[in-house]
Amino acid sequence: MRNHTVLIAGAGIAGPALAHQLHRYGFRPTVVERAAAPRSGGHIVDVRGTARTVVERMGLVPRIRQAHTGARGMAFVGADGKRVAELGTDVFGHSGGPVAEFALRRTDLARILHEDVRDDVEHVFGDSITGVDQREGCVRVTFASGGTREFGLLIGADGVHSGVRELVFGPEERYLHDLGCAVAQFSTRTELDLEGWQLMHTAVAGGGRPGRTAGLVPLPEPGRVLAGFFWRSAPDPGLRHDTAAQRDLVARTFAGDGWRVPEMLAALPGATDFYFDRIGQVRVNGWARGRTALLGDAAYCASPMSGIGTSLALVGAHVLAGELAAADGDHHRAYPSYERAMREFVDRAHAFAQGAGEGGLMPESRRQLRMRNRSVRLVRHLPRRLVARGMERVANSVELRDYPQRALRRVA
Numbered sequence: 265m266r267n268h269t270v271l272i273a274g275a276g277i278a279g280p281a282l283a284h285q286l287h288r289y290g291f292r293p294t295v296v297e298r299a300a301a302p303r304s305g306g307h308i309v310d311v312r313g314t315a316r317t318v319v320e321r322m323g324l325v326p327r328i329r330q331a332h333t334g335a336r337g338m339a340f341v342g343a344d345g346k347r348v349a350e351l352g353t354d355v356f357g358h359s360g361g362p363v364a365e366f367a368l369r370r371t372d373l374a375r376i377l378h379e380d381v382r383d384d385v386e387h388v389f390g391d392s393i394t395g396v397d398q399r400e401g402c403v404r405v406t407f408a409s410g411g412t413r414e415f416g417l418l419i420g421a422d423g424v425h426s427g428v429r430e431l432v433f434g435p436e437e438r439y440l441h442d443l444g445c446a447v448a449q450f451s452t453r454t455e456l457d458l459e460g461w462q463l464m465h466t467a468v469a470g471g472g473r474p475g476r477t478a479g480l481v482p483l484p485e486p487g488r489v490l491a492g493f494f495w496r497s498a499p500d501p502g503l504r505h506d507t508a509a510q511r512d513l514v515a516r517t518f519a520g521d522g523w524r525v526p527e528m529l530a531a532l533p534g535a536t537d538f539y540f541d542r543i544g545q546v547r548v549n550g551w552a553r554g555r556t557a558l559l560g561d562a563a564y565c566a567s568p569m570s571g572i573g574t575s576l577a578l579v580g581a582h583v584l585a586g587e588l589a590a591a592d593g594d595h596h597r598a599y600p601s602y603e604r605a606m607r608e609f610v611d612r613a614h615a616f617a618q619g620a621g622e623g624g625l626m627p628e629s630r631r632q633l634r635m636r637n638r639s640v641r642l643v644r645h646l647p648r649r650l651v652a653r654g655m656e657r658v659a660n661s662v663e664l665r666d667y668p669q670r671a672l673r674r675v676a
């Protein structure tokens with residue numbers, strides 16, 4: 265086998281999923297993760313469509329079911345807390361709705377993937393790559409901690425703001441396309457019993473403020489929730505590294521809104537896991553340069569709001585591992601095959617994501633909000649094949665090759 269050693273940057277979803285499968289094919293992967301230890305907390309992700317087949321092939325379904333958040337659907341509430349429209353998971357089948365059947369915390373999925381390989385795969389936490397020198401027979405990598413090592417291949421699975429992409433492909437501005445909105449979230453407590461429902465309160469644009477939605481998402485621990493905020497906004501580069509300004513912007517944008525928003529804003533200053541980012545889409549033409557390839561959000565983030573990113577990452581990892589195994593480690597053959605197999609899936613997810621959420625969660629007018637609520641109420645009465653069509657079709661729009669069966673066995 266060629267290129268036996270593979271360095272993977274990022275221990276989110278795509279990185280550990282790739283490490284898991286490469287190890288089973290007989291490669292020797294190493295994972296380098298910037299965080300000092302496996303992360304905990306964070307948002308909920310979905311495993312949909314073909315990605316369900318991937319986690320089945322990896323033998324992870326029982327643990328994914330165990331980590332399920334218990335989510336029963338998403339409901340929109342008015343300023344007084346009364347439900348105005350709801351989307352139950354029962355209406356959409358396992359992959360079509362805003363909350364999939366396999367819905368769990370991103371860090372729980374990362375932990376499940378990590379647990380399966382932590383004894384077999386070298387993990388380096390608290391470090392990152394600062395230099396990449398692609399050579400004839402290897403890629404020489406320099407680490408922030410100071411050392412230099414050689415590997416057969418390098419995979420950038422280090423997320424939307426990928427450092428590997430920056431080093432090998434060029435500046436982020438070339439690849440990360442702003443979708444005109446922002447997201448913020450943090451975990452907190454509430455007295456409100458969500459009974460397994462994600463609750464969302466939407467406010468129409470007006471009075472100098474944009475269309476916006478604040479929501480509470482139930483977490484597995486009783487009484488704990490994820491408070492989320494989504495709003496239309498123009499990019500402001502000054503905000504990127506200024507957490508105080510980000511918190512201030514959330515507080516100003518949502519000040520005076522009804523429902524539980526005052527309680528959420530009161531918890532904002534004390535939040536220890538506050539997260540803020542612009543909503544963007546990663547578009548890279550050609551996911552490989554020499555011995556380096558991109559995977560997951562680093563290569564093709566659709567949008568955090570699309571609900572399809574985790575499925576893209578899981579399927580991408582499966583296809584990349586499978587193509588490398590099928591090509592006996594020859595990246596000249598495997599990388600183009602990976603891209604051919606994934607490109608249509610990614611293009612469809614991107615097109616779907618560009619229309620997702622904006623009018624619904626960030627309405628410009630009362631009429632737009634009324635139409636959103638009316639169409640959500642109508643969904644329950646439509647035939648199922650019409651209801652789940654958009655998301656389900658996208659999530660199933662990739663066909664998996666039958667890669668070598670070795671992937672199904674643990675390597676002793």
Ligand SMILES: Cc1cc2nc3c(=O)[nH]c(=O)nc-3n(C[C@H](O)[C@H](O)[C@H](O)COP(=O)(O)OP(=O)(O)OC[C@H]3O[C@@H](n4cnc5c(N)ncnc54)[C@H](O)[C@@H]3O)c2cc1C
Nearest residue numbers: 274276277278298309310392422423427560561568573574
């Ligand atoms: C707010 C929010 C809500 C979302 N909601 C959903 C949802 O409902 N459903 C869904 O399916 N998806 C959702 N997503 C998207 C989903 O989280 C991603 O698509 C998925 O995590 C992609 O996996 P990944 O491994 O490619 O990247 P990530 O999960 O982002 O992992 C990247 C890893 O790389 C590490 N890293 C970063 N830089 C470096 C570096 N320089 N060196 C080493 N390591 C590095 C990071 O610490 C991280 O651990 C959401 C995302 C966000 C932000």
